[in-house]
Structures are given as structure tokens and as C-alpha cells.
Amino acid sequence: MNEILIQDTTDFFKEKFGNSPSKTVLSPGRINIIGEHIDYNDGYVLPAAIDKIICFAFKKNNSNTAIIQAIDLNESIVIDVTKEEILSEVVWTNYLRGVLFQLKLKGYEIGGFNCAFSSNIPTGSGLSSSAALECGFLFGINEMFNLGINSIDIALMGQKAEHWVGINCGIMDQFSSVMGLENKVLKIDCRTLDYTYHEANFVDYSLILFDSNVKHSLFTSEYNNRRIECNEGLSIIKENYPEINSFRDCDVNLLTSLKSKMTDNVYRRSLYAVKEIKRVIQACVALDNGDIETLGKLMFETHEGLSKDYEVSCAELDYLVDLAKVEEDVIGSRLMGGGFGGCTITLVKKGSENAIKGKFTKLYADQFGIELKIYDVKISNGTSLYKKN
Numbered sequence: 329m330n331e332i333l334i335q336d337t338t339d340f341f342k343e344k345f346g347n348s349p350s351k352t353v354l355s356p357g358r359i360n361i362i363g364e365h366i367d368y369n370d371g372y373v374l375p376a377a378i379d380k381i382i383c384f385a386f387k388k389n390n391s392n393t394a395i396i397q398a399i400d401l402n403e404s405i406v407i408d409v410t411k412e413e414i415l416s417e418v419v420w421t422n423y424l425r426g427v428l429f430q431l432k433l434k435g436y437e438i439g440g441f442n443c444a445f446s447s448n449i450p451t452g453s454g455l456s457s458s459a460a461l462e463c464g465f466l467f468g469i470n471e472m473f474n475l476g477i478n479s480i481d482i483a484l485m486g487q488k489a490e491h492w493v494g495i496n497c498g499i500m501d502q503f504s505s506v507m508g509l510e511n512k513v514l515k516i517d518c519r520t521l522d523y524t525y526h527e528a529n530f531v532d533y534s535l536i537l538f539d540s541n542v543k544h545s546l547f548t549s550e551y552n553n554r555r556i557e558c559n560e561g562l563s564i565i566k567e568n569y570p571e572i573n574s575f576r577d578c579d580v581n582l583l584t585s586l587k588s589k590m591t592d593n594v595y596r597r598s599l600y601a602v603k604e605i606k607r608v609i610q611a612c613v614a615l616d617n618g619d620i621e622t623l624g625k626l627m628f629e630t631h632e633g634l635s636k637d638y639e640v641s642c643a644e645l646d647y648l649v650d651l652a653k654v655e656e657d658v659i660g661s662r663l664m665g666g667g668f669g670g671c672t673i674t675l676v677k678k679g680s681e682n683a684i685k686g687k688f689t690k691l692y693a694d695q696f697g698i699e700l701k702i703y704d705v706k707i708s709n710g711t712s713l714y715k716k717n
């Protein structure tokens with residue numbers, strides 16, 4: 329499937345710009361096994377890059393102008409790369425403008441270039457198409473102009489670009505899009521950015537993404553609110569226990585002792601963060617030991633926390649997880665990504681995949697009148713240059 333995307337992107341570039349691209353970049357979306365909403369809370373996360381990608385074709389054009397074509401939208405923009413970037417009303421362009429803004433901020437000088445890109449990452453599904461866009465675009469510019477930016481800085485600058493657009497996100501999406509490895513999940517320590525790779529072996533189970541096919545508009549404002557609420561929780565903890573700097577160093581008893589000093593929302597957000605940080609550590613050990621039943625149980629617990637305490641779920645996602653809970657052949661499921669719509673990530677016994685997919689599709693349509701989308705993903709490499717075989 330990706331070969332066709334790459335060929336189509338290359339053909340489009342040739343047709344539009346009259347020559348072949350000098351660099352072709354593949355930039356993936358990501359899944360996350362467990363560790364949700366704790367990348368910005370000094371936690372650990374367990375994501376992986378997937379085989380759904382954005383393909384970019386690039387070539388310098390010896391001018392000061394970047395001409396960028398979004399093939400799938402049939403829209404293009406022309407940007408003077410010597411000028412200061414400002415936010416545009418055309419939303420997709422802001423992720424790219426954000427990258428150019430970061431480059432300028434850090435003193436990198438670039439010239440003009442032509443670029444065309446096309447994607448098969450579903451948007452609004454919690455698979456981080458925006459991180460793939462930022463990081464793939466920056467990766468290509470870095471290659472074309474030999475800027476020498478290392479992979480982790482590409483991820484960090486991608487994250488800053490996303491902040492510039494208005495979402496105060498953590499580092500998980502950009503980091504996993506850039507640093508992913510085939511058949512490995514990444515355990516990232518979001519406090520230090522240390523990371524380790526772990527075998528993505530789910531033994532007798534398959535990972536399936538069920539896409540609720542809804543995206544509630546609350547996403548950006550509520551996402552940013554959660555960060556504010558968590559910061560408030562942490563500052564109350566610090567006022568009382570100055571030696572504690574992070575939810576990571578906190579336990580449930582300590583937090584409960586401060587309950588009366590917090591609003592109910594701030595308490596529950598903090599409680600979720602403290603518990604989820606501990607769950608990821610247990611989940612990673614379970615994965616390493618091939619104990620997929622324990623991993624699945626932890627995923628159900630995460631969903632419960634995200635739905636009841638963190639309040640980033642919605643009726644559609646809760647319904648999909650409730651369906652999963654009563655199926656004997658499904659051992660774990662939870663909402664994945666920021667929430668308020670998008671996908672659940674679900675562990676289904678091998679051999680039962682088709683039966684479960686069929687059943688969920690029917691029940692979901694009966695309940696909401698919405699078509700359930702389903703993705704089988706392969707865990708793949710992070711952002712890379714495409715080299716023809």
C-alpha cells in the first residue's frame with residue numbers, strides 16, 4: 329500500500345514541478361500501548377510507529393520560496409522562507425509554518441524548495457497525523473539543507489511546532505514518529521527522554537484499532553485544560569511536600585492526604601496521573617514477560633481512569649470498551665491518544681479477529697448509526713529517507 333503512495337507522490341511531484349524529487353521522506357503515525365496523558369506529567373509511555381505514513385517529495389528550487397502541495401486536499405501554499413511565520417486560517421498549513429517558525433527561532437537558514445505530500449494516516453483518529461506532518465517536513469528540510477539537526481531535536485522542534493499551532497502537547501507523538509523501530513515498542517521516560525526498545529510480541533493476541541469515527545470538538549480546549557489542572561494538582565503537592573517534584577514521586581496515599589486541599593477535578597486528574605505512571609511500568613514488565621493477560625487488564629484499568637477520573641472519553645469510546653469487556657476473546661481495550669473520539673486499541677485472541685470485528689461493527693452501527701472503521705497496523709520504522717530498491 330505504501331509503495332503506491334510513494335509512487336503517486338513522486339509522479340505528482342514530477343508533473344507539478346517538472347523534475348524528480350531529490351529526497352523522499354516517509355513519516356509514520358503512531359499507536360500507544362499504554363501511558364496516556366502522562367507524557368506531559370513526567371511519566372513513561374509505550375508507543376510505536378506504524379505502517380501508516382505521510383510521504384513527502386522534496387527538491388530545492390534555488391529561490392526564497394517554498395511551494396508546498398497537499399496532494400490529498402488539492403491545495404497548495406507559497407511561503408517566503410525569509411519572512412516571519414504567522415498563523416493562517418488554513419489549518420493544515422500551520423503545522424508546516426510552525427516548523428519553519430522553529431527553524432528561524434533557532435537560527436537555521438534555509439532556501440526555497442518544492443514539496444508535495446500525501447498521506448494514508450487517518451486524521452482525527454488519534455494516530456498523530458500532525459506529528460507525522462511536522463516531523464516528516466522538518467526531516468526533509470534537514471536533509472535538503474544539511475542542517476545537522478539530530479533525531480531527538482527533530483522530535484522536540486516538531487512538538488514546539490504543535491504548541492505554536494495551539495495544542496500544548498507532550499513529546500510522545502513526535503518522539504515515536506521519529507524514533508520508532510520495526511516490531512519494537514518504545515518505552516520513553518518523558519522526564520529525561522531516555523528510551524528503550526521492547527519486543528512488540530503480543531503472543532497469542534492481535535492488536536486491532538477500532539475507530540469510533542467521531543471527533544468531538546472539545547479536544548483542543550479540554551486537552552489544554554487537563555495540563556492546567558495537573559499543574560495545579562502538582563503545585564498543591566509541592567506546597568505540602570517540597571521534596572516532591574513530580575507525580576512520579578508521589579503515591580496514592582500521599583495524594584489522598586491532600587484531597588481536601590484540591591478541587592474534585594484537580595484531585596481526580598492527579599489521581600489518574602499517579603496511577604497511570606505506575607501502570608506503564610507494570611505493563612512494560614508484563615510485555616517483556618509475554619504476560620499479555622496482565623497487559624490487557626492494565627489497559628482496561630487505564631480506560632476506566634481516562635473515562636471516570638481524567639474525563640477524556642466519550643459515549644462512543646466507552647461503548648467500544650464495554651463491548652470488549654464482555655468478550656472472552658478480548659483481553660484488553662482502551663481509548664488511545666488524546667481522547668474525545670478517535671480509536672480504541674484492543675487485544676484480540678488470534679483466530680477470533682474476524683468474528684470480533686464483524687460483531688463490533690454491527691453493534692456499533694446499531695447503537696450510534698455510525699460506521700466503525702477498523703485498522704490492522706504493523707509496527708514499523710520511524711521517519712526515514714526512502715531509498716528505492
Ligand code: GLA
Nearest residue numbers: 364365497498499500665666
Ligand atoms: C496527544 C498528544 C500527546 C499525548 C496524547 C495523550 O496525542 O499529542 O502528547 O499527550 O495526546 O497521551
